[in-house]
Amino acid sequence: MTVLDAGELKELLALGSATAYEASGLPCALPPVFRPAWAGARCVGTALPVAAAPGDNLPLHWALEAARPGDVLVVDAGGSEHGYWGEVLAVSALARGVAGLVIDGGVRDTDRLREIGFPAFSTSVAILGTGKSWPGRVGSPVHLRGHRVARGDLVVADADGIAVLPAAEARRVLDASRARAAKEDQYMAELRAGALTLDLYGFRELGQPEDQS
Ligand SMILES: O=C([O-])CC(=O)C(=O)O
Numbered sequence: 001m002t003v004l005d006a007g008e009l010k011e012l013l014a015l016g017s018a019t020a021y022e023a024s025g026l027p028c029a030l031p032p033v034f035r036p037a038w039a040g041a042r043c044v045g046t047a048l049p050v051a052a053a054p055g056d057n058l059p060l061h062w063a064l065e066a067a068r069p070g071d072v073l074v075v076d077a078g079g080s081e082h083g084y085w086g087e088v089l090a091v092s093a094l095a096r097g098v099a100g101l102v103i104d105g106g107v108r109d110t111d112r113l114r115e116i117g118f119p120a121f122s123t124s125v126a127i128l129g130t131g132k133s134w135p136g137r138v139g140s141p142v143h144l145r146g147h148r149v150a151r152g153d154l155v156v157a158d159a160d161g162i163a164v165l166p167a168a169e170a171r172r173v174l175d176a177s178r179a180r181a182a183k184e185d186q187y188m189a190e191l192r193a194g195a196l197t198l199d200l201y202g203f204r205e206l207g208q209p210e211d212q213s
Pocket residue numbers: 057083084085086087088089090108109129130
């Protein structure tokens with residue numbers, strides 16, 4: 001679905017969410033309240049939006065049938081502090097090639113998610129269970145804390161945060177991210193040699209502090 005191939009997606013993930021965000025020039029960052037469920041979780045893929053009711057994870061079971069390999073489930077659960085997702089759903093997701101989960105809501109079984117390597121990002125970790133009353137919506141756009149996420153958007157999620165890019169911007173953002181990283185690599189060599197960011201970035205002209213003691 002995305003215009004990038006598997007190698008390019010991997011490269012964008014390695015460049016990182018912060019670089020993708022900065023290079024994009026777009027307001028594409030989800031707020032920092034979304035955190036990885038375990039240290040080292042990271043994923044890239046195409047968004048499959050899901051809407052769920054507070055304390056009800058039935059739509060996530062449906063989403064696993066609808067998901068295509070490489071999809072990231074992006075779930076609006078209204079920030080509800082319930083364990084919408086855990087080991088059982090993650091095992092199924094891995095078997096079906098789902099690349100990850102982003103949920104405005106809770107996840108649980110986080111040790112097991114780490115052990116089996118399923119990358120989940122959530123606004124809480126919560127042990128409360130969920131009901132199965134409303135099948136929800138799978139595939140139509142959702143709003144996560146004011147950010148619209150549509151089917152096919154590109155999700156880049158790692159330790160720093162989550163960028164959600166329109167699919168049509170993916171190649172431009174990859175190119176701009178490569179350029180940004182290459183420029184920073186050049187700067188690194190100079191910084192290691194003792195140069196100052198004030199000079200490399202031309203910040204000296206922006207003004208100096210009153211007290212430099
Ligand atoms: O009970 C649920 O649906 C969520 C959960 O803990 C699991 O998937 O293991």
